[in-house]
Amino acid sequence: MGARMVSFGGWDMPVEYSGIVDEHLAVRSRAGLFDVSHMGEIEIAGADALKAVQHITSNDAGKLAIHQIQYSALTTPQGTFVDDVLTYKLADEHFMLVVNASNIMKDFNWISEQITGLGDVAAVNTSSRYALMALQGPAARDVLQTLTGVDLAEIKYYWFTTGEVANVRCTISRTGYTGEDGFEVFSPPGSAERVWDAILQAGRSAGVVPAGLGARDTLRLEASMRLYGNDMDETTTVVEADLGWIVGWKKTEFLGLDVLQKQKAEGAPRKLVGFEMMERAIARHGYDVYIDDVKSGVVTSGTQTPFLKKAIGMAYVPVDSTKPDTEIQVDVRGRRARGRVVPMPFYKRAK
């Protein structure tokens, strides 16, 4: 395949195939296929499974129908992130959390601890049972449709179903991490290569290309999707990450709810904002942010984006500096470069 590989959490991961820019633009205009099998899956089952999921995650899983998905936070009692997750409702008493690769064991241990004593419920780390491929881009649906009897048009955004892809039994969800329409396909690991090859084959005439972690990162940043470990972690709350929309504010209880309610009512001291650079300079993860010559925050993600062709990023800044057009300076290796706060998302696809 000619991929440039990197070792990550025990997996050999493709960073890029034909190049980050090429793959990024392919996903925006056609489609790209990502191997994201390193993602983890933790299943929670039992008569009290919903109660357990409600206790450990911020979003209201009580609103989920079977086959529906929601973005959520696995929270600490301080309202910060143990991880960010997708919650899949497999059945009334059975949920699956899709978690970040580097957090699998931490999450599993945390969940096991937190649900002890909550009744009839158990958590199982099922990560090794699934390979995961993401087909993302405007051509994704038509290409995948040629390989499955499932009517993909019937799967709404953030819903999933089960069915065969290239004669392999899979879970197919209309989700992704690129800002484009697309699907994520969970297959048994032993059949993953067959599914992968079939999708690339079926997508050849439509210009589908294999895409790596490099393009995944630039695509998600353009779409303003957060990356755990960069944009939020155990020191940042859900409100500070400006993800109030993944909090079930009407829930009576979950870990950290009181802290988040207080921050919502009184305001958090800082907030994650999007910015773009106003001069030629690229702000990157970890660079200091200055406002009126005072060190005020830090860049959490930043790059030169291939599609928008701008240097953009996200940063935590004091709450009185979050308005669009607020000027910031980023310390780019000793030089202060000017940028300004802009609304997120940076990129939103045309419907």
Add this chain to the structure above:
Amino acid sequence: MYPSDLKYTKEHEWIRIEGEQAHVGITDYAQKQLGDVVYLELPDVGRMVKKGDVFGTIESVKAVSELYSPVSGEVTEVNTRLAEKPEAVNTDPHGSWMIVVKVGDSGETSDLLDATQYGELTK
């Protein structure tokens, strides 16, 4: 595959010495490691650089890397057109010179690698 009229460093710069003038750029191996180049920061004309000094910065989508001068001397030319179209470093690395250095001490070029040695290094 590496042009034989160029010399190379272990830091993956190339240098073409013609009389007192030395053109400096980065190698095909370096551009492949970096990936898509999006930004190039070069020194001002007149700057004195020492062998091994950082003379600029190159950034790809995913990484930042410093540029090291293979020789000592005064920077007499800077390729500002390349700085405006830095992606040329990917498409034509050995044709994309970044600076010209007026070489002083010729003795210090003796440890530069030739094309064959550099090819071995990057195998």
